[in-house]
Amino acid sequence: MPRLLKFNIFRYNPQDPGSKPHMDSFVLEETDSMTLFIALNRIREEQDPSLQFDFCCRAGICGSCGMVVNGRPGLACHTKTVDLPGDVTLLPLPVFRLVGDLSVDTGAWFREMYNKVESWIHTSKSFDQSAVEERMDNEVAEQIYELDRCVECGCCVAACGTARLRDDFLGAVALNRIARFAVDPRDERTDRDYYEIIGNDRGIFGCMGLLACEDVCPKNLPLQNQLGFLRRKMGITAIKTLFRR
Amino acid sequence: MPIDSTLIAGRPARWDGVLDWCQMLSGLGLILFMWAHMILVASVIIGPGVMNALARFFEHTGLAQVGGPVIFLVFLGHFLLAARKVPFRFEGQKMIWSHARMMRHTDTWLWLVQVVSAMVILLMGSIHMWVVLTDLPITAAKSAARIQGGFWLAFYLLLLPMVELHVGVGFYRIGVKWGFVKDRERKRFKKAENLLTAMFIAIGLITLIRFWFLSA
Amino acid sequence: MQTIYTDVLVIGAGLAGERAAIEAGQAGLSAICLSLVPARRSHSSAAQGGMQAALGNSVMGEGDSPDVHFQDTVKGSDWGCDQEVARLFAETAPVEMRRLAFWGVPWNRVVPGPSIYYKAGKEYEKVESQERRGLITARSFGGTAKWRTCYVSDGTGHSVLFTVDNRCAELGVEVHDKTEALSLIHDGRTCFGAVSRSLRSGELRVYLAKATMIATGGFGRIYQNTTNAVICDGGGHIAALDTGVVPMGNMEAVQFHPTGIVPTDILVTEGCRGDGGTLLDVNEERFMDKYEPEKAELASRDVVSRWMTHHIRQGLGVKSPYGDHLWLDIRHLGEAHITGKLREVYEICTSFLGLDPIRQLIPVRPTQHYSMGGVRTDKNGAVYGLKGLFAAGEAACWDMHGFNRLGGNSLAETVVAGGIVGRRIVDHVQGGEVLFNSAVIDAEVKRQRERLDGLISGRNGSENVYKVRAAMQQALQKGCNIFRDETGLSECVASLEEILERARRVGLKTNGAGASPELYAALRIQGQVKLALCVALGALKRTESRGSHNREDYPARNDRDWLVRTLAYWRNPDDGLPVLEYEPASPSYELPPGDRGYGKSEIISAEQGD
Ligand SMILES: Cc1cc2nc3c(=O)[nH]c(=O)nc-3n(C[C@H](O)[C@H](O)[C@H](O)COP(=O)(O)OP(=O)(O)OC[C@H]3O[C@@H](n4cnc5c(N)ncnc54)[C@H](O)[C@@H]3O)c2cc1C
Ligand code: HEM
Ligand code: HEM
Ligand code: SF4
Ligand code: F3S
Ligand code: FES
Numbered sequence A: 001m002p003r004l005l006k007f008n009i010f011r012y013n014p015q016d017p018g019s020k021p022h023m024d025s026f027v028l029e030e031t032d033s034m035t036l037f038i039a040l041n042r043i044r045e046e047q048d049p050s051l052q053f054d055f056c057c058r059a060g061i062c063g064s065c066g067m068v069v070n071g072r073p074g075l076a077c078h079t080k081t082v083d084l085p086g087d088v089t090l091l092p093l094p095v096f097r098l099v100g101d102l103s104v105d106t107g108a109w110f111r112e113m114y115n116k117v118e119s120w121i122h123t124s125k126s127f128d129q130s131a132v133e134e135r136m137d138n139e140v141a142e143q144i145y146e147l148d149r150c151v152e153c154g155c156c157v158a159a160c161g162t163a164r165l166r167d168d169f170l171g172a173v174a175l176n177r178i179a180r181f182a183v184d185p186r187d188e189r190t191d192r193d194y195y196e197i198i199g200n201d202r203g204i205f206g207c208m209g210l211l212a213c214e215d216v217c218p219k220n221l222p223l224q225n226q227l228g229f230l231r232r233k234m235g236i237t238a239i240k241t242l243f244r245r
Numbered sequence B: 001m002p003i004d005s006t007l008i009a010g011r012p013a014r015w016d017g018v019l020d021w022c023q024m025l026s027g028l029g030l031i032l033f034m035w036a037h038m039i040l041v042a043s044v045i046i047g048p049g050v051m052n053a054l055a056r057f058f059e060h061t062g063l064a065q066v067g068g069p070v071i072f073l074v075f076l077g078h079f080l081l082a083a084r085k086v087p088f089r090f091e092g093q094k095m096i097w098s099h100a101r102m103m104r105h106t107d108t109w110l111w112l113v114q115v116v117s118a119m120v121i122l123l124m125g126s127i128h129m130w131v132v133l134t135d136l137p138i139t140a141a142k143s144a145a146r147i148q149g150g151f152w153l154a155f156y157l158l159l160l161p162m163v164e165l166h167v168g169v170g171f172y173r174i175g176v177k178w179g180f181v182k183d184r185e186r187k188r189f190k191k192a193e194n195l196l197t198a199m200f201i202a203i204g205l206i207t208l209i210r211f212w213f214l215s216a
Numbered sequence C: 001m002q003t004i005y006t007d008v009l010v011i012g013a014g015l016a017g018e019r020a021a022i023e024a025g026q027a028g029l030s031a032i033c034l035s036l037v038p039a040r041r042s043h044s045s046a047a048q049g050g051m052q053a054a055l056g057n058s059v060m061g062e063g064d065s066p067d068v069h070f071q072d073t074v075k076g077s078d079w080g081c082d083q084e085v086a087r088l089f090a091e092t093a094p095v096e097m098r099r100l101a102f103w104g105v106p107w108n109r110v111v112p113g114p115s116i117y118y119k120a121g122k123e124y125e126k127v128e129s130q131e132r133r134g135l136i137t138a139r140s141f142g143g144t145a146k147w148r149t150c151y152v153s154d155g156t157g158h159s160v161l162f163t164v165d166n167r168c169a170e171l172g173v174e175v176h177d178k179t180e181a182l183s184l185i186h187d188g189r190t191c192f193g194a195v196s197r198s199l200r201s202g203e204l205r206v207y208l209a210k211a212t213m214i215a216t217g218g219f220g221r222i223y224q225n226t227t228n229a230v231i232c233d234g235g236g237h238i239a240a241l242d243t244g245v246v247p248m249g250n251m252e253a254v255q256f257h258p259t260g261i262v263p264t265d266i267l268v269t270e271g272c273r274g275d276g277g278t279l280l281d282v283n284e285e286r287f288m289d290k291y292e293p294e295k296a297e298l299a300s301r302d303v304v305s306r307w308m309t310h311h312i313r314q315g316l317g318v319k320s321p322y323g324d325h326l327w328l329d330i331r332h333l334g335e336a337h338i339t340g341k342l343r344e345v346y347e348i349c350t351s352f353l354g355l356d357p358i359r360q361l362i363p364v365r366p367t368q369h370y371s372m373g374g375v376r377t378d379k380n381g382a383v384y385g386l387k388g389l390f391a392a393g394e395a396a397c398w399d400m401h402g403f404n405r406l407g408g409n410s411l412a413e414t415v416v417a418g419g420i421v422g423r424r425i426v427d428h429v430q431g432g433e434v435l436f437n438s439a440v441i442d443a444e445v446k447r448q449r450e451r452l453d454g455l456i457s458g459r460n461g462s463e464n465v466y467k468v469r470a471a472m473q474q475a476l477q478k479g480c481n482i483f484r485d486e487t488g489l490s491e492c493v494a495s496l497e498e499i500l501e502r503a504r505r506v507g508l509k510t511n512g513a514g515a516s517p518e519l520y521a522a523l524r525i526q527g528q529v530k531l532a533l534c535v536a537l538g539a540l541k542r543t544e545s546r547g548s549h550n551r552e553d554y555p556a557r558n559d560r561d562w563l564v565r566t567l568a569y570w571r572n573p574d575d576g577l578p579v580l581e582y583e584p585a586s587p588s589y590e591l592p593p594g595d596r597g598y599g600k601s602e603i604i605s606a607e608q609g610d
Helices: A036-045 A106-117 A139-150 A161-165 A171-180 A191-198 A212-218 A223-244 B013-046 B049-059 B061-083 B090-103 B104-134 B140-148 B151-177 B183-213 C013-026 C068-076 C083-103 C156-171 C235-241 C299-317 C331-339 C343-353 C411-428 C440-457 C465-479 C486-503 C517-541
Strands: A005-011 A022-029 A066-069 A070-076 A087-091 A097-100 A102-105 C003-012 C031-034 C112-117 C121-127 C174-176 C179-186 C190-200 C202-213 C254-262 C278-280 C326-329 C362-371 C375-377 C389-391 C565-567 C577-583
Touching: A005 A036, A022 A036, A066 C299, A070 A212, A070 C202, A097 C331, A102 B049, A106 A171, A106 A191, A139 A171, A161 B090, A171 A191, A171 A212, A171 C343, A191 A223, A212 A223, A223 B013, A223 B151, A223 B183, B013 B061, B013 B140, B013 B183, B013 C031, B013 C411, B049 B061, B049 B090, B061 B104, B090 C331, B104 B151, B140 B151, B140 B183, B151 B183, C003 C013, C003 C190, C003 C235, C013 C031, C013 C156, C013 C411, C031 C179, C031 C202, C031 C517, C068 C083, C083 C156, C083 C278, C083 C411, C112 C465, C156 C411, C179 C202, C179 C235, C179 C517, C190 C440, C202 C411, C202 C440, C202 C517, C235 C375, C235 C389, C254 C299, C299 C326, C299 C362, C299 C411, C331 C343, C331 C440, C389 C411, C440 C465, C440 C517, C465 C486, C486 C517, C517 C565, C517 C577
Parallel strands: A005 A087, C003 C031, C003 C202, C031 C174, C202 C389
Antiparallel strands: A005 A022, A066 A070, A066 A087, A097 A102, C112 C121, C179 C190, C190 C202, C254 C362, C278 C326, C326 C362, C565 C577
16 A cells, blocks of 8 residues: 655745745655655646746756755755655745745855856966866866765755855855865965955854754765865964954 | 844954954863863862862962953853854844754754853853852852852752853864864764763762762 | 847857857857756756767877767768768867866866776776876767767766856856746747746746847657656747747657666666666676677667667566666676766665665666757758857757767767857857847737737636646657657657647646746647657658667668758648758768668668669
């Protein structure tokens, strides 16, 4: 006998004047290898076609489907129902603007983030079509990729108490982004340049070390280590700046 | 919601790094003090004489007279620094509590433990320091008399766990925040820290019991 | 209603679209990309394996050159490609990889010294040279003579897309995400932009541009089992087809990837086989080496998929509740390799199948993967039929892939074509003014409004959009799959014609307020069935087998009659079938049609008489 799963889902469509925030329940029979992707699509196709949620790759690599599953932010496509109790509560990610039901606007948030941390290589060189590429140690390349793996799902931000308390906090994802450029030899920014961006309470010194980011990140990015690395680096820069003036 | 710059007004963002150092160092200083403090007070377990000797040493060298107020200042400073991070408005409070309940995530709860214990310590610690420092010198006998009054026993029974929890969590947090503890060591470090906290509470309790039964 | 003016409008913010927008941005033009999802979630991010470029840095790529790459590509295409385009592509790819490195892609690099690699399940040693230390390295991929696939661990598409999007942010190229393009604004000769709908508020918005580009990726979601993301639903193709004057090229050329996992159809990378993974049958025995002694598992995708299907039909598949499948075996690659270089594969297996590929076999079957066909363009990326309209990437039929694209060639195509077409777009915009005709704009907006109202009010009927969609997917899956024949295809076309009538009667169950997912599906369904008909009818008419197009009733490749590209037009929105026309596959044949060196070899050559 397959289980009957009960889904309690947050509902609200801000674009519909008749809609008020509330919870709706749906019951589904569990099937083999069922994920929340399969479950939610079935609910939409069979029970309520107005249900909003975001999936894209349904393979855990694009970061679209972040939502709060029984209290924890995570990727829904990545969540197997066998790992869940019979009662599943789904909420949209906090911090981000709600689009409707389980769908939130991560795009706008992240675009703003790129601009704040200037998420690109800063170099004074220009590209030479005819030259061979600059050499790089494979180890360095792998180190960069390790931090480049973030899928911008927003789970670390939604799980962070600091981010929820102060809306100007950059969040672990942005700090990790800085760490990614800091290890990249192609980026010519100095510690002081980075300090301008994250050497304050909006940045690394705002982080209170709650480590929910580390614990929920679906790609297992080494956020704790990177945050520690940045705090020391920026801490030292703070002292240097103090004495240099 | 952000409450920064209301307490330390006009502070430009470039001071944030320095303030974070101060917060950590003041915390660390207080931890070291609390360990020293424990040695002083718990020495009564060995015997009132030992405690008296230690206290006399502090008195004669002037450590108590100068150190006391200094600690008090560090204590206040640490409070002001750490309080920058605490939400004092109602929405902030509501938010962080509901967030912790939703997440069921220990490290997030631990931060709330730190905030709550901090408020208790602020109040009770100040009273305690006032009482002790206005009634120098410190002797085992005076302490025992105070505690046997009953009121102070209850007082310490509350303050003790609050302090030890706050110290324990604070120590853990310094380790992970500054990257002294890496992700792989985190679990082990946390366990060790919990054990230490429990041990300190136990020593404190034994001390209190010793005071309770110490005949003046 | 909001009207937004820009120099360049790019529909699609995947690699192809953003790469082209960068050219516009660098030239000082304003550029806006529309996307269904935030740019970095575009499906390009899902490409794990890598991209081909003849850099020849690895020892295993020694002697490689754009010439060899060109030849591999043409052979891979089964001579269905435009050889001028394939040449242009092979020559440009190395520069483009270096440019990406300059922008920040953390390509894996040459590590000097000996290392072990696997081929066909056996261990070999290679020694990388000291003097190439730190240059961009490559791995092996199916259908190539040399190791030529540049990669970033197994997140190539992800890392490249992030880098390209970073560059867009730096240049101020805007991305309007959660925005769907509904239709093109045109007067039958020139394209002026697009009418779009916001997937935040549901509002319509007009974008007017001096040049418009379609870079909306593949349309795999018209199939039931596909490795494509749920947003690969053909929105761009539909907008182009709807104009009545833009043709779809070679829609019957659909690629099936050998290793989609069962049951969720998620792709595990070709890198698995490139690194030495093997395919096993129900008896856990290898079989590809029997069918293809030379290349075995590393023959091109069409060949491997075909033999897998053949093998399953021989009754050697593994039975499962989701149908028959085969096994992919990577156990011998070892834990370090699997959790390192193939980490994404490892994660897919553990989190979606609940199995451990270090110890267990992975259930796989051929799954719809790539659309070689698409919006037909010339070699400059200019779309046939409308001035000011361009296309690139998987959405386009530029046509370097012909009837089968090689692994690693399409991700490379996105940036190469994006760059080339982007520069052509800049020329076009700088070359002259465009006058916007307000009557044309108003008419198009009105048409879209009425379409929305019709669906919401239910005045066309009350067909359930999801049921119609499922019917379409089943029809294609059944009649227009890896093996095709006259009966199956005729049936498929007939049922799709019926389904098109149903699609015209779709009405919403909900009120369609805001972003409304139901409205989103309903807005596409007619167009999707039309695309399906282009695929099926093209396949029915093409009475030969070429690349991924396999006619069991016409097993030979017929260069005498079919060295041509199908062009499918939907002249009138109310028509029931597309109109098919044909053009030569290539303007010239640098590499004359011949034997690919793998796959079956029956060929009717151009010289042969009847
Ligand atoms: C699982 C998988 C793995 C792959 N691995 C490889 C590989 O290793 N090597 C390789 O060479 N190739 C690989 N491919 C193929 C390759 O990834 C794609 O062909 C390529 O990324 C397509 O890029 P694109 O820029 O054309 O489109 P996409 O990246 O798909 O972007 C399409 C864009 O268009 C937008 N869009 C779509 N419709 C609309 C609309 N109506 N309105 C507005 N915007 C719209 C989307 O939001 C998106 O931004 C793989 C494909 C898959 C499915
Ligand atoms: C007036 C009473 C006190 C208050 C209000 C207070 C408050 C706080 C708060 C809110 C934090 C968390 C700061 C953060 O994570 O960023 C904190 C951290 C800490 N506190 Fe206290 N505290 C008080 C007293 C003490 C005392 C008496 C000690 C030591 C015995 C102490 C030791 C620490 C330590 C070690 C930290 C960690 C420092 C860091 O994270 O950088 N605190 N305190
Ligand atoms: C310079 C300042 C301080 C001095 C001189 C001092 C001295 C003492 C003394 C003499 C006692 C024995 C009990 C008594 O006499 O009442 C005691 C107990 C205690 N003190 Fe302090 N103290 C100081 C600061 C603090 C601070 C800052 C804290 C924590 C916030 C603290 C927490 C405690 C606790 C919890 C006990 C009970 C001890 C136990 O059970 O082990 N004290 N202190
Ligand atoms: S760091 Fe992890 S949790 Fe945060 S956005 Fe990136 S992938 Fe998601
Ligand atoms: S949860 Fe938040 S407070 Fe810091 S450690 Fe992570 S960013
Ligand atoms: S849908 Fe892409 S990560 Fe879940």
